[in-house]
Amino acid sequence: MLRSRIIGTGSYLPDRILTNVDLEKQMDTTDEWIRARTGIRERRIAAEGETTSDMATHAARCVVEKAGIRPSSIDLIILATATPDMAFPSSACIVQHRLGISGVAAFDISAACSGFIYGLGIADQFIRTGTVRTALVIGAERFSKILDWQDRTTCVLFGDGAGAVLLRGEEVESGILSTHLHADGTYADMLMVARKGSRNPITDELIQTEAEYLIMRGSELFKVAVKTLEEAVVEAVEANGLACEDVDLLVPHQANIRIITATAKRLGLPMEKVVVNLDRYGNTSAASIPIALDEALAEGRIRQGDHVLFEAFGGGLTWASAMVRW
Numbered sequence: 001m002l003r004s005r006i007i008g009t010g011s012y013l014p015d016r017i018l019t020n021v022d023l024e025k026q027m028d029t030t031d032e033w034i035r036a037r038t039g040i041r042e043r044r045i046a047a048e049g050e051t052t053s054d055m056a057t058h059a060a061r062c063v064v065e066k067a068g069i070r071p072s073s074i075d076l077i078i079l080a081t082a083t084p085d086m087a088f089p090s091s092a093c094i095v096q097h098r099l100g101i102s103g104v105a106a107f108d109i110s111a112a113c114s115g116f117i118y119g120l121g122i123a124d125q126f127i128r129t130g131t132v133r134t135a136l137v138i139g140a141e142r143f144s145k146i147l148d149w150q151d152r153t154t155c156v157l158f159g160d161g162a163g164a165v166l167l168r169g170e171e172v173e174s175g176i177l178s179t180h181l182h183a184d185g186t187y188a189d190m191l192m193v194a195r196k197g198s199r200n201p202i203t204d205e206l207i208q209t210e211a212e213y214l215i216m217r218g219s220e221l222f223k224v225a226v227k228t229l230e231e232a233v234v235e236a237v238e239a240n241g242l243a244c245e246d247v248d249l250l251v252p253h254q255a256n257i258r259i260i261t262a263t264a265k266r267l268g269l270p271m272e273k274v275v276v277n278l279d280r281y282g283n284t285s286a287a288s289i290p291i292a293l294d295e296a297l298a299e300g301r302i303r304q305g306d307h308v309l310f311e312a313f314g315g316g317l318t319w320a321s322a323m324v325r326w
């Protein structure tokens, strides 16, 4: 069967580290509160002038080098981001230019924190139909630019970074077994950045308002996230005729350690089988899963034949899963 196999992973994190203790000095928060409520200890912040496409390009070059392929063999670039460099052209087009592969399809997708799995699902469809052989799927975010650094309820949560995978169509039993993509716009206002869209065209007044920044109804979102993700992981397991104990590794979106723990518990998975790095990077939105996957592989946590489950939840609301046999 023609399947999409992950033939490489790469990631990029900016050098600058912003710790909870640094934040204590800037606002009314504590390291203890942030660690207890979220699991985050520190996050990376992009350098002044460093853009989403810069970080995405670093992650793309990293995966191309590690997979040992020529960039010219890439047929499709999908970049998942809620923080593109600009409204258009897409950041994917900028990455394509920097990789020197003019002509191949390149586009951004907007599904917030679920964006990477959405991108994986889209690329997988192109590959299974034989339209594309090799696809580059990137998740890259520069959330530090859309945060209100006076708002302790949001700014302590997020970080910047990028991750990427290369998919290749091969006649194999391994690869992406399933993707499930979901959305419910009923809750669109639970997590959003309202700026610079057709609803809020740019004016001097707008720049002074909260429409410029990310706003979130955190505790409401938390409850929906836990319930939705518990259902999403069970859906992924059952759709593949597997049992929960068949999952060898869970690579969850890194929003909150309490959400991750609840999802692992629903699957009956011990935390040794769950990849957690939000203590070091915070919530990097669409970048969180490919960064975590890249680290898990580097640490030798994935073996051939393992079932690896990805899940994510974010603004939209959107949620998604992907089951991969390595």
Ligand code: UT7
Binding pocket: 028, 029, 030, 033, 034, 037, 038, 113, 152, 153, 154, 156, 218, 219, 220, 221, 222, 225, 254, 255, 256, 259, 283, 285, 313, 314, 315
């Ligand atoms: O990735 C996309 C999806 N994102 C999510 O799914 C995020 C889901 N939500 C969450 O992770 C959690 O709801 C948060 C981490 C955002 C908040 O944790 P919480 O346990 O739900 O706290 P809360 O919002 O109910 O706030 C509890 C208290 C409040 O004070 P009062 O009203 O009880 O006096 C907040 O003002 O904690 C206060 N608080 C803080 N205190 C110190 C909120 N932020 C901070 C802070 N430092 N940074």
